[in-house]
Amino acid sequence: MTETKRKDAIQGEIVHEYDGIEEADNALPNWWLGIFFATCLFAIGYWFYYHEFEVAPTPRKQLEVDLAKIQATESAAPAITDDRLVAMSEDPAVVEAGKTAYATFCLACHDAQGQGKIGPNLTDKYWIHGGAPTNLLDTVTKGVLTAGMPSWEGPLGKQGVQKVVAYVLTLRNTNVPGKAPQGDPWPP
Numbered sequence: 001m002t003e004t005k006r007k008d009a010i011q012g013e014i015v016h017e018y019d020g021i022e023e024a025d026n027a028l029p030n031w032w033l034g035i036f037f038a039t040c041l042f043a044i045g046y047w048f049y050y051h052e053f054e055v056a057p058t059p060r061k062q063l064e065v066d067l068a069k070i071q072a073t074e075s076a077a078p079a080i081t082d083d084r085l086v087a088m089s090e091d092p093a094v095v096e097a098g099k100t101a102y103a104t105f106c107l108a109c110h111d112a113q114g115q116g117k118i119g120p121n122l123t124d125k126y127w128i129h130g131g132a133p134t135n136l137l138d139t140v141t142k143g144v145l146t147a148g149m150p151s152w153e154g155p156l157g158k159q160g161v162q163k164v165v166a167y168v169l170t171l172r173n174t175n176v177p178g179k180a181p182q183g184d185p186w187p188p
């Protein structure tokens with residue numbers, strides 16, 4: 001039972017009062033009710049649309065589908081072999097893209113012509129981690145973190161790494177005077 005305490009000019013009937021705090025009992029404004037019922041209807045519609053009748057995939061499901069597609073295209077791409085990398089190093093468009101990446105990301109440590117600075121000379125026939133195209137791809141992909149060579153798969157992506165390796169292959173055996181040989185001759 002509520003007991004009417006008094007009528008307020010603005011608030012209307014005051015139904016409770018406690019410690020000087022008064023509570024009126026007015027109808028909610030229509031704009032508020034309108035939004036409230038609209039969101040309820042939206043939620044019901046949403047539920048049926050995505051979860052009951054599955055008219056469209058939920059955003060999460062869509063993401064899974066997209067990821068599966070990407071994976072499928074990646075595994076369908078031809079495997080990277082020494083021959084394929086050599087072929088890429090003979091494709092001017094690929095080499096040009098690799099050269100741009102080299103200038104941005106590698107030049108600081110391997111110098112302008114690959115003659116070496118902080119990193120080893122890439123133009124001689126000596127290689128610490130092997131001089132086969134797939135060896136280079138491996139080193140550039142994973143890096144040699146303990147020796148100061150960063151991993152480039154994250155920043156460049158798989159294809160970006162392949163392109164920069166294609167460019168480095170064009171530097172191989174150009175024998176630019178620079179950093180003293182490190183590693184073993186390649187081919188062994």
Ligand code: HEC
Pocket residue numbers: 101102105106107108109110118119120122126127128129130136139140144147148149150152164165168182183
């Ligand atoms: C912060 C300096 C740094 C940067 C930047 C860097 N490297 Fe290196 N890189 C090194 C060092 C140091 C090594 C030697 C690693 C070792 O001693 O095992 C190395 C090794 C390598 C090797 C193997 C050399 C060998 O003798 O086996 C290749 C190939 C290579 N880097 C390519 C790249 C490419 C391509 C980029 C750019 C995408 C790059 N590096 C960027 C420092 C760097």
